[in-house]
Amino acid sequence: PQGERSDGQGTDNKMSKRSSMKQMKKKPEDFLFGKVIGEGSYSTVFLVKEVSTGKEYAMKVLEKRFIIKEHKTEYVHREKEVFAMINHPFFVRMYFTFQDMDRLYFCLSYARRGELFEYLNKMGSFSLEQTRFYTAEIVSALEHLHGKGIIHRDLKPENILFGDNMHIQITDFGSAKIIKREVQNNTNEDSNAGRRRNSFVGTAQYVSPEVLTSKTTYCSSDLWALGCIIYQLLGGLTPFRGRHEYEIFQKIVKVDYAFPEGFDPDARDLVDKLIQLDPTKRIGCEEEGGYGPLKTHSFLKGIKWDDLINQKPPLEPLNK
Numbered sequence: 001p002q003g004e005r006s007d008g009q010g011t012d013n014k015m016s017k018r019s020s021m022k023q024m025k026k027k028p029e030d031f032l033f034g035k036v037i038g039e040g041s042y043s044t045v046f047l048v049k050e051v052s053t054g055k056e057y058a059m060k061v062l063e064k065r066f067i068i069k070e071h072k073t074e075y076v077h078r079e080k081e082v083f084a085m086i087n088h089p090f091f092v093r094m095y096f097t098f099q100d101m102d103r104l105y106f107c108l109s110y111a112r113r114g115e116l117f118e119y120l121n122k123m124g125s126f127s128l129e130q131t132r133f134y135t136a137e138i139v140s141a142l143e144h145l146h147g148k149g150i151i152h153r154d155l156k157p158e159n160i161l162f163g164d165n166m167h168i169q170i171t172d173f174g175s176a177k178i179i180k181r182e183v184q185n186n187t188n189e190d191s192n193a194g195r196r197r198n199s200f201v202g203t204a205q206y207v208s209p210e211v212l213t214s215k216t217t218y219c220s221s222d223l224w225a226l227g228c229i230i231y232q233l234l235g236g237l238t239p240f241r242g243r244h245e246y247e248i249f250q251k252i253v254k255v256d257y258a259f260p261e262g263f264d265p266d267a268r269d270l271v272d273k274l275i276q277l278d279p280t281k282r283i284g285c286e287e288e289g290g291y292g293p294l295k296t297h298s299f300l301k302g303i304k305w306d307d308l309i310n311q312k313p314p315l316e317p318l319n320k
């Protein structure tokens with residue numbers, strides 16, 4: 001019956017009347033669960049196939065008991081909220097969510113061609129053309145995200161995925177932050193007064209100095225990570241390296257990195273302008289005039305920004 005919902009939530013009827021145009025809530029039995037795609041910190045992501053349509057999805061499954069015990073309900077709500085705010089081809093999409101007695105289920109697009117990280121490992125490094133194209137796609141994605149006041153905070157090649165068409169699909173908003181615009185610009189110290197210290201820190205190689213020292217994050221924390229990724233795409237290695245995390249952190253806070261011989265000069269100039277200690281000095285941040293100066297940088301000359309999704313990517317899928 002229309003009013004009844006399969007997930008045992010006795011939701012009031014006006015919900016079902018108002019959303020009668022929406023699909024009925026799905027349930028786990030509607031899917032065949034396949035391989036584990038990855039483990040998040042409080043969840044497992046499976047490859048699943050919807051029985052009725054044969055469509056493949058990525059299904060993030062969270063144990064309610066564990067989320068509650070670990071006081072992570074706020075993170076779960078935020079991740080769902082961020083996915084609901086994003087509607088852009090360069091991000092993994094959330095199609096629907098449902099729950100049963102013990103678990104929450106997020107049904108998301110399956111990025112069939114896997115991680116950028118895997119391609120980088122297999123190829124060593126990208127060509128200038130490949131680096132330019134995918135830098136443009138990541139810039140376009142970040143422009144959308146930051147325009148919505150969302151910071152990813154853990155951007156790295158492991159969560160930049162490829163769809164069937166070899167365009168990027170950025171994922172993993174478990175550590176994302178939604179900021180109000182006025183707060184983002186406020187750089188004076190007292191804006192942190194009374195602010196809960198963020199316990200979260202990104203992945204060592206890509207984390208920005210301000211996250212390590214003052215625990216505050218800005219949109220430009222993602223721009224620092226972008227600089228590290230461009231360096232890595234062309235150079236094959238991350239700019240800040242070390243056997244242990246503390247060695248890497250020491251280099252980051254001193255911005256202690258060097259370019260390999262023969263590194264493309266335009267790319268080098270762009271990386272230099274992104275890997276800036278002061279988050280208000282990074283090209284693409286609000287204080288530096290926003291995304292205009294970044295999108296017109298010489299390294300990105302010739303990029304046609306308004307129809308990247310329709311262009312043929314300069315990278316063939318790996319036959320796994």
Ligand SMILES: C[C@@H](Nc1nc2c(c3cc(-c4cn[nH]c4)ccc13)C(=O)N=C/C2=C\CC1CC1)C(C)(C)C
Binds near residue numbers: 060092111161172
């Ligand atoms: C970083 C992330 N890894 C991944 N997250 C997702 C994938 C995904 C796919 C492959 C893949 C595809 N083919 N071969 C490998 C490898 C890693 C993936 C996907 O297709 N769709 C949604 C995803 C995530 C949705 C988001 C709510 C978490 C972790 C490790 C956190 C699961």
